[in-house]
Amino acid sequence: MDTATLDQAATKQEQAEKDGNAPVIAVVDLHKSFGTQKVLNGISLSVKRGETLAVLGRSGTGKSVLLRLIIGLEKPDLGSILLHGQDISGLALDQKGEIRKKMGFLFQHAALYDSLTVEQNVAFPLQHHKREMTKSERGDRVHQLLAEVGMEAAVAKMPSDISGGMQKRVGLARALALEPDILLLDEPTAGLDPISSGEIDDLVLKLQQEHHMASVVVTHDLHSAKTIADRLALLNQGSVVIEGSFEELQKSDIEFVREFLKHS
C-alpha cells in the first residue's frame, strides 16, 4: 500500500472512532502462555473512544499480562491486538514506539524512575518526544500535568520521598504527558487506603471526562471498577466469563460471577 492509501485508511479509522463505529482498542482471540502455564486463553475485548473498560478477576488470572500485551511489552502466542485498526503484534521495537506515543500506562507500583525527581519523571516523555519544546514550555507543561493530579507541591521530591498514592498520581501525570488517546491502568488503587483509593478513582474519572481516552483499567477492586468504568469484564482462568455493565454482572447467574461479587 502506498502512503496516500495508508493516510486515507488512517483518516477513515479516525473518523469511525470518533463516530463510535470503530474500537480504538480491539483484542481478538488472544492466547498467552508462560512455559506450561496458560495465562490467557482466547480473550476478545474492544474499547471505544471515551469508554473505560475495567478488567476484573482473581490474582494470577492474567489481567496485568493483558495490559502488557496491549502495550507490547509481551508478545501474544496467538491472536491479534489492534490499536487504531493497526495490528501491533508483529511490529519491531521502534515501530511499536510510534504507537506507544499515543498511549499512557500506569504501572501497578507506578514504576517511577528512582534516580529522577518527580518533575524529571513527568518531563521524561516530553524530553524524548517533544524535542521542539523549549525548557520553559516543558516546565510549564510538567507543572500543568502535576497540578491536574494534585502533585504540584512535590516537583522537587524524589519518588522515594513520597507515598504510594502520590507515586501513582505522579505516574498518572507521566502517562498523560504526551496527551494519549489510550490509557492503560494496572491496579491504580492496589495497596492504597480507602481515602487515597477514592481520590485516585475521582482523579481517573475526571481525567477520563476531560480527555476522552479509550481506557482499560485492571483491578480487583470492584468498588473502584464500578466508579470509573463504563463496562466490566470478569476474567477467570484466562477467559472472559462475563462482559457488561455492573448491573448486568449483578443479574448474572453464573456461579463464578456470583462468588466474585459476594466476596468483593
Next chain:
Amino acid sequence: MDPALHPALPTALPKQPDFLTAPLTLTSSKRVINDFLTWFGDLGIFFWQVVHAAVTPPFEFHELFLQLDDIGSKSLPLVALAGAATGVVLSLEARYSLTRFGAKSLLPAAIVFSVIHETGPIITGLVVSGRVGAGIGAELASMKVTEQIDAIEASAVNPYRLLAATRILACVVMLPLLTLAADVSGLFMGWVTQALVEPLSLHQFINSGFKSATFNDFLPPTFKTAVFGLIIGLIACFQGMRTEGGAAGVGRAATSSVVLSSLFVILADVVLVKLILIFFP
C-alpha cells in the same frame, strides 16, 4: 516477566548463567555447555539489538555524556591508584630480579615496557570491570525488577538505545583514556620507588625507559582496552537488563557482571596480545 504479576505461576528460573555455579561433573558438563551456548547466543542477539539501536536516530547524547562522566571521571581516582600501586610493585620486583641477574641498567625500560604493554591495560580493565561492571549490572537489574525499564519502553523510548548503547559506548571510549591514567601513575610511582633507593631523575628515568620504545609498543596495547570496554559494558548491560527475581536477582546480576566481565577481559587479553604481536611486531 515479573513473577510478582503472576502469583499463581511457578517462580521463573533466574536468568543467570548456570555455567558459573554448576559443579563440573561428567553428567552435568553437557548441560553446562548447553547453558553456556544459550547464554552466548542470547548475548549475541542482545549485542545486535544494541548495535541496531545505537546507529539509528534519535541519538541519546545527553545520556552518553552522563555515562562518560560516570564511567570515566569517577573511575579515574581508583584506576590511578591501582596503576600507582602496580608501578611500585613492579619497580620493587624488577629491581630485585634485574639486580640479581646483573641487568640493573635495564630497570627503567623494564618498568616502562611492563606498564605500557600489559599491566596498565589489564589493571585498568579489571578495576573498571569491578567498579563499572558491578555498578551497571546492579543499576539496570534494579530498574528491571522495579519495572522502570518497562516504563521506559512504555514511554516509547528504546531502552537498548537509552540504557545499553550509551553505557557500552562510554565504556569503549573511556577505557583507553583510563589506561593512559593508569600508565602515567604507574610509571611515576615506578620512578619514585627507584628514586627512593638511589638517585635517579625523572628525566633520566623517562629517557632511559623510552629509549627503544616505539608507537607500536604504546598504541595497540592502549587501544586494545576499547575491546575490554566493549566486553565490560556489554556483559554488565546484558546481565542487568535480563534480571529476574527481585533483590536476590539484583545481587546475582551485579556479581555475575563482575565475574563474567573480568573473566572475558582476561580471555580477550590472551587473544589480543597474540594479535598485537602478530600485527605490530
